[in-house]
Amino acid sequence: MPVRDEAVPEQRQGRLLRPLVKWLAVAAIWAVIALGGLVAWYGATLPDVDLAAAPTRQPSIRVLAADGRELATVGEYYGQAVAVADLPPALPKAVIATEDRRFYDHFGFDLIGIGRALVANLRAGTVVQGGSTITQQAAKNLFLTPERSLKRKFQEVLLALWLEQKFSKDQILAIYLNRAYFGAGAYGVDAAARKFFDRPATKVTTYQAAMLAGLLKAPSRDNPISNPEAAQARTREVIARMIEVGYLTPADAKAALAQGEAASSIRRQPQIGRYFVDWVIAQIGQYAIAPDRDLLVRTTLDPSLQTLAEERVDKVLASGPAVESGVAQAAVVVLAPDGAVRAMVGGQDYWKSPFNRAASAYRQPGSAFKPIVYLAGLEAGLKPDSRFEDAPVRVAGWQPRNFTGRYRGNVTLTQAMAESINTVAVRVGEYAGAERIVDVARRLGVTADLRVTPSLSLGTSEISLVELTGAYASLANGGFGVWPYGIESIHDASGRALYVRSGSGLGRVLAPADAAAVTAMLVQAVKSGTGRAANFGRPIAGKTGTSQNFRDAWFVGFSADLVAGVWVGNDDDTPMKSVTGGGLPAQLWRGIMAAAHAKLPDRPLPSLTQPPAAAPQPVVEEPREARAGKAHEPSLWDRLMRVFGG
Known part of the structure; x- marks a missing residue:
C-alpha cells in the first residue's frame, strides 16, 4: 500500500500564496510610489508658507455717529x-x-x-x-x-x-x-x-x-x-x-x-442710518487717500434723530392715507443750519432697496423751488410787498395755471408765496430772468442741471432732496452758504488724523435783507398758506411742493435749530392720488420736527433777527413779452453789497 505524502497539500498551498504575496507586495510598493508621487506633486504646488x-487683508472702514456709536463697519474687521x-x-x-x-x-x-x-x-x-x-x-x-x-x-x-x-x-x-x-x-x-x-x-x-x-x-x-x-x-x-x-x-x-x-449679552443695537453710511463712504476718497489702512470715520449723524426719522417714515408709509393714495416711498433729510446732516432716510427699507432717494434721486420739486425764484426777484429789485396780477399768463406759447384753477387778482409776493400762486411765480421769474435764478441756485449749493426755460420758476428741473434742503439752510442761517456734509473727521487705526473738518463754509451768499424777506414769506406759508399742516407751534418757515400729476410731493422748512426736507412718491414715477406737499409730506415733517424739538427751547428764526428790509416799493407790473427771459443785472457795486451784506 503506497505511503500518503502529507507535504503535497502544503506545497500546493505555498505555491498559491507566493504569487498572492508577491502581487500584494508589488501593489503596496506601487501604492507607496503613487502616494509619494501625490505628495511630491501636490507638495510642489503648495503655496509659499512664509508669504x-x-x-x-482688506482694510476696513468703521463709521461712527456724532455720539461715538458705531453705525457700520465696511470691509474686514x-x-x-x-x-x-x-x-x-x-x-x-x-x-x-x-x-x-x-x-x-x-x-x-x-x-x-x-x-x-x-x-x-x-x-x-x-x-x-x-x-x-x-x-x-x-x-x-x-x-x-x-x-x-x-x-x-x-x-x-x-x-x-x-x-x-x-x-x-x-x-x-x-x-x-x-x-x-x-x-x-x-x-x-x-x-x-x-x-x-x-x-x-x-x-x-x-x-x-x-x-x-x-x-x-x-x-x-x-x-x-x-x-x-x-x-x-x-x-x-x-x-x-x-x-x-x-x-x-x-x-x-x-x-x-x-x-x-x-443679561441680554448680545449686542442688540439696531442698524440705523444705512443710507447715510453709504453716502458718507462714497465721499471718503475726496478727503483722505489711504487704500492700505483701516479708517475710523466720525460723522455728524444724530442716532436719536435718525431713529425718530426712520420710525416716522415707516409709520406714515404704513398708514391708511398713504396706502390708499398709492404712496410707496419717502425720503427725509435733516440738517443743522451749517449743513451738518443729522438724519437721512433714503427710502422705506434699505435692505429691500439700497437706492438713496434722499441723495441720488432727482425729482421735480414743484413749488418748493419758488423761494429760489423769489430770491432772484428780490435781487432784481422786488420787495415782499411788490404786487403782481394773479391772472392767466402766457410765455412763449406756454400757459401755466394755478393748482386751484382760481385767480386772486392783485396780490403781494408774500401772499403769492403763502398760497403758492403759480402765475405770480412765473411773472417773478420772467422779471428776474432765468439766468439770475440759476445763479442764485448755484450760490445756494444746487448743482443739479437746471434748464433755462420759463417753467424753471415752477420747479420743473429735477433736483435732489439733500441739495434743496441745503439751499433752505442758507435761509435758516441768515444767508450763509452751506454744503450738506456728513464727515467730521477721518483717522487711521493708529489714531493719526487724515482729515478734520474746519472752516465756516461758503461764506455769505445772500444779503441779510433778502434772506429775511423770503424767510418771512415762508413763515406766512406755514401760518396761513399751503404749509399749515406742518405747523407745530414753534417759530418755523417752510414751503410745499407738488409736481405735475401728483408724481412728487415735498415739504422743506426750518426752525432756528434744524432744517428738514421731506419727499414722497413712487420709484417708477407712478402718479399718487391727489397727494400734495401740504398733505403727507407736511404731516411727516411736523411729526419729525415736533419730536426733535420737544426738549429744545423756543428760538426766533435767525434770518428775522437781521435789520428790517427797506420800505416796500409801489406796484411793479413788468412788460411781460418785452422782458421774457431777459436778466436785469444790477451794478457791480450793488452785487458786491448784496453778497457781502451791505
Whole structure:
C-alpha cells in the first residue's frame, strides 16, 4: 500500500500564496510610489508658507455717529491677536467641544473623527458633521482658498501635518481663533467679541464663549446681529456639547444660560442710518487717500434723530392715507443750519432697496423751488410787498395755471408765496430772468442741471432732496452758504488724523435783507398758506411742493435749530392720488420736527433777527413779452453789497 505524502497539500498551498504575496507586495510598493508621487506633486504646488502666513487683508472702514456709536463697519474687521492662555478657559473649551473633540489627541488628521462623521452622515442621509480637524481648518484659513477639490483637500492634510510639527497645540488653536470668520465682517475671535459684545475676547463670559464657538459653523447665517434667535439656539447646542465632553456641569451650564440670556449679552443695537453710511463712504476718497489702512470715520449723524426719522417714515408709509393714495416711498433729510446732516432716510427699507432717494434721486420739486425764484426777484429789485396780477399768463406759447384753477387778482409776493400762486411765480421769474435764478441756485449749493426755460420758476428741473434742503439752510442761517456734509473727521487705526473738518463754509451768499424777506414769506406759508399742516407751534418757515400729476410731493422748512426736507412718491414715477406737499409730506415733517424739538427751547428764526428790509416799493407790473427771459443785472457795486451784506 503506497505511503500518503502529507507535504503535497502544503506545497500546493505555498505555491498559491507566493504569487498572492508577491502581487500584494508589488501593489503596496506601487501604492507607496503613487502616494509619494501625490505628495511630491501636490507638495510642489503648495503655496509659499512664509508669504501665505503673512498678514494680508482688506482694510476696513468703521463709521461712527456724532455720539461715538458705531453705525457700520465696511470691509474686514480684525481685533487683537490673542493667545489661548489669555482667554477665559470656557472659550477654547467651547470651540474644541464643538469643532474637534480629539484636538489634543490626534496628529492633525483624525481618522477616528472622519469615521464618526461618516457614520453620522450616513445615518442622517445628509452632511451633519465634518471630518476636518481644527489643525486642517487653520491650514485652510492660513494657506488655501475656499475651493472644493481633491487637490485642495490633499494639500490641506499636508499643511496640517506640517503645522503639527511646527507649532504646539495651543499655538495652532490660537492661529485658528485669530483667523476664523465669525460673521458680520468680523475676522478673529477678538474682533467678534468686540463686534457682538462690545468687549475683548479676554473678557467674555461662558455664555458668550459658547455663542462665539457656535458661530464657526455658519457665521453669516447665525451671527447675533443678523439673526439673534438663531445665535441663541446655536449657543444652547454648544453648551449641551460642553456638558457631554465634561467641560461644564449641568449646574454651571444652567447658570451660564440664565445669566447670558437674562443679561441680554448680545449686542442688540439696531442698524440705523444705512443710507447715510453709504453716502458718507462714497465721499471718503475726496478727503483722505489711504487704500492700505483701516479708517475710523466720525460723522455728524444724530442716532436719536435718525431713529425718530426712520420710525416716522415707516409709520406714515404704513398708514391708511398713504396706502390708499398709492404712496410707496419717502425720503427725509435733516440738517443743522451749517449743513451738518443729522438724519437721512433714503427710502422705506434699505435692505429691500439700497437706492438713496434722499441723495441720488432727482425729482421735480414743484413749488418748493419758488423761494429760489423769489430770491432772484428780490435781487432784481422786488420787495415782499411788490404786487403782481394773479391772472392767466402766457410765455412763449406756454400757459401755466394755478393748482386751484382760481385767480386772486392783485396780490403781494408774500401772499403769492403763502398760497403758492403759480402765475405770480412765473411773472417773478420772467422779471428776474432765468439766468439770475440759476445763479442764485448755484450760490445756494444746487448743482443739479437746471434748464433755462420759463417753467424753471415752477420747479420743473429735477433736483435732489439733500441739495434743496441745503439751499433752505442758507435761509435758516441768515444767508450763509452751506454744503450738506456728513464727515467730521477721518483717522487711521493708529489714531493719526487724515482729515478734520474746519472752516465756516461758503461764506455769505445772500444779503441779510433778502434772506429775511423770503424767510418771512415762508413763515406766512406755514401760518396761513399751503404749509399749515406742518405747523407745530414753534417759530418755523417752510414751503410745499407738488409736481405735475401728483408724481412728487415735498415739504422743506426750518426752525432756528434744524432744517428738514421731506419727499414722497413712487420709484417708477407712478402718479399718487391727489397727494400734495401740504398733505403727507407736511404731516411727516411736523411729526419729525415736533419730536426733535420737544426738549429744545423756543428760538426766533435767525434770518428775522437781521435789520428790517427797506420800505416796500409801489406796484411793479413788468412788460411781460418785452422782458421774457431777459436778466436785469444790477451794478457791480450793488452785487458786491448784496453778497457781502451791505
